[in-house]
Amino acid sequence: MSHMDEGTLHALVDDALDAAERDAAQAHLAACGDCARRFAEATAMARQVRGLLGALDEVPAPLRVQALATASRPVAPALGAVAPPQRRAPLVTLRRVALAASLLVVAGISYRMGGAEERAATPAQNGALSATALARPETAPAGAAANAATTTSPATVPSAPSTEPTSARLSSAPSAVAAPRTGAPSEVQSQVPSTPAPERTARRADVMEDRVVASSRAAEVAAPRQRAEAPAPAPVSDAAPEPSSAGARAAAVAVAPGAEQSSRVAASQAKAMPGGARTAVPLSGYTVLEEQSLPAVTRRRYLSAAGTALVLLIVQGTASEPDAIARSRIAAPEFVVRTANGTSAVRWTAQGQSYELSGALPPDSLVKLATQLR
Amino acid sequence: MGLDLGALFRDYHESLVRMLTRRTGDRGRAEELAQETFARAVAAPPTNPRPWLFAVALNLLREEGRNAATRERRLALVRDEDHVAPYERPDEAYEREEVRLQVRAALAQLTERDRDVLLLQAEGFDYDEIAQATGLSRGAIGTTLARARRRMLEVYTQGEGGSHVTHG
Numbered sequence: 001m002s003h004m005d006e007g008t009l010h011a012l013v014d015d016a017l018d019a020a021e022r023d024a025a026q027a028h029l030a031a032c033g034d035c036a037r038r039f040a041e042a043t044a045m046a047r048q049v050r051g052l053l054g055a056l057d058e059v060p061a062p063l064r065v066q067a068l069a070t071a072s073r074p075v076a077p078a079l080g081a082v083a084p085p086q087r088r089a090p091l092v093t094l095r096r097v098a099l100a101a102s103l104l105v106v107a108g109i110s111y112r113m114g115g116a117e118e119r120a121a122t123p124a125q126n127g128a129l130s131a132t133a134l135a136r137p138e139t140a141p142a143g144a145a146a147n148a149a150t151t152t153s154p155a156t157v158p159s160a161p162s163t164e165p166t167s168a169r170l171s172s173a174p175s176a177v178a179a180p181r182t183g184a185p186s187e188v189q190s191q192v193p194s195t196p197a198p199e200r201t202a203r204r205a206d207v208m209e210d211r212v213v214a215s216s217r218a219a220e221v222a223a224p225r226q227r228a229e230a231p232a233p234a235p236v237s238d239a240a241p242e243p244s245s246a247g248a249r250a251a252a253v254a255v256a257p258g259a260e261q262s263s264r265v266a267a268s269q270a271k272a273m274p275g276g277a278r279t280a281v282p283l284s285g286y287t288v289l290e291e292q293s294l295p296a297v298t299r300r301r302y303l304s305a306a307g308t309a310l311v312l313l314i315v316q317g318t319a320s321e322p323d324a325i326a327r328s329r330i331a332a333p334e335f336v337v338r339t340a341n342g343t344s345a346v347r348w349t350a351q352g353q354s355y356e357l358s359g360a361l362p363p364d365s366l367v368k369l370a371t372q373l374r
Numbered sequence: 375m376g377l378d379l380g381a382l383f384r385d386y387h388e389s390l391v392r393m394l395t396r397r398t399g400d401r402g403r404a405e406e407l408a409q410e411t412f413a414r415a416v417a418a419p420p421t422n423p424r425p426w427l428f429a430v431a432l433n434l435l436r437e438e439g440r441n442a443a444t445r446e447r448r449l450a451l452v453r454d455e456d457h458v459a460p461y462e463r464p465d466e467a468y469e470r471e472e473v474r475l476q477v478r479a480a481l482a483q484l485t486e487r488d489r490d491v492l493l494l495q496a497e498g499f500d501y502d503e504i505a506q507a508t509g510l511s512r513g514a515i516g517t518t519l520a521r522a523r524r525r526m527l528e529v530y531t532q533g534e535g536g537s538h539v540t541h542g
Binding site: 005006007008009010011014016042045046048049050052053055056057363364 | 387392395396399405470473474477478480481492493495496500501513514515516517518519520521522523524526527530
């Protein structure tokens with residue numbers, strides 16, 4: 001009898017032969033040493049290739065949060081003096097993402113049907129892959145947090161005056177505050193900038209397409225944040241000194257007292273922000289690290305015990321995306337954006353305000369968390 | 375109508391993004407393609423979702439490759455310049471990156487068809503599904519996979535400088 005062809009051998013490896021073919025193939029293998037050896041080789045090849053493909057999967061993303069520029073077309077006219085026109089945020093990034101509108105709904109549904117972490121289970125052939133997926137440090141805690149969150153009733157969204165959003169890097173701040181509390185994030189956050197925050201943020205912002213705007217805005221926000229990053233135990237409240245470099249128009253800056261308290265309990269309780277003078281929306285599993293209330297935007301930073309940082313931006317006015325709504329059959333005012341390095345942003349609008357929650361989590365985990373805020 | 379979007383998303387999104395990430399080497403782009411694919415599923419609910427989704431995604435990828443202008447419309451990604459993965463020591467990260475580059479190079483040596491078949495199989499597709507997603511005949515899948523695997527390992531082994539013999 002002739003030897004088995006390569007395709008049949010691999011089909012046997014992949015269990016893709018029908019019963020009769022498989023029986024014939026196995027009978028042949030039992031009788032033919034050459035083919036038995038080739039079968040073993042094919043089995044090894046299949047396994048090796050799977051392993052190699054697994055090497056292409058993502059390295060765990062750094063714990064770094066980046067608030068994308070949110071589209072905020074309508075800037076409150078009354079705030080014109082406070083928010084000059086050139087500070088307007090670029091809308092570009094939303095355009096392509098508009099398609100995601102429909103997915104938000106999909107994602108939303110999927111939460112109700114099962115946790116994100118359950119989805120990490122992959123086909124049996126991909127054992128190595130699922131291990132990779134599960135090993136991603138930010139995924140598991142986030143999923144857990146999100147799960148814990150489901151019992152929490154959705155909190156009311158605070159109303160806030162608005163401005164533009166910023167692009168700012170927030171990675172360093174959590175470490176200073178969180179390390180004493182949990183110890184966990186410290187090694188993750190080891191890239192604490194040695195340069196002063198404003199320069200650093202501005203440099204990063206330069207990467208963005210809207211250079212001038214982003215830089216100036218980033219500097220504006222970075223300046224008050226510098227205060228927040230100081231590991232001072234006492235909350236800093238209101239009226240931060242005007243940093244000359246930024247010409248900041250920050251009306252008030254507040255560091256949430258929650259940052260110094262134990263994480264879970266503090267996070268699950270709404271808290272009045274000294275500067276923002278409004279209720280902090282609890283995100284279970286997360287502590288409010290800091291809240292900034294600029295004239296037209298409220299920016300709140302959360303940190304989980306596992307070291308995952310999130311940013312919530314609340315901007316007055318809704319960035320309606322006719323494009324998105326036209327292209328999706330479902331008029332959901334929501335978008336999920338996946339950026340580089342595993343950072344995602346979820347956007348939605350409610351009560352005349354735009355919200356953006358961003359962080360180094362998979363989009364679906366973020367959506368799940370976002371449902372708590374609504 | 376009749377399309378369980380939640381189930382669809384839950385069952386296939388992660389797998390689709392992984393496949394596209396492996397295929398493109400760009401997670402962000404993979405996410406976008408996946409989103410667009412699901413958006414199309416919403417518009418025109420498929421009867422046999424898995425092969426359909428992956429076929430649409432691979433087609434989108436090809437279209438995108440043909441049309442450079444499309445790339446311009448992609449989400450502007452804000453890159454982390456000084457990105458270091460937090461849970462990986464630098465030497466490990468380097469090593470991993472080396473392997474990754476070699477695997478990418480090996481994958482790039484395959485024909486598009488072989489590559490697609492390989493990636494679909496790695497996502498747990500059976501031969502029928504692979505045939506549906508690629509348009510190949512079912513009988514050709516085993517041969518295609520055999521060739522793709524062999525080629526992949528050959529190129530990868532060469533890339534390693536021949537220091538490891540993966541098969542004999």
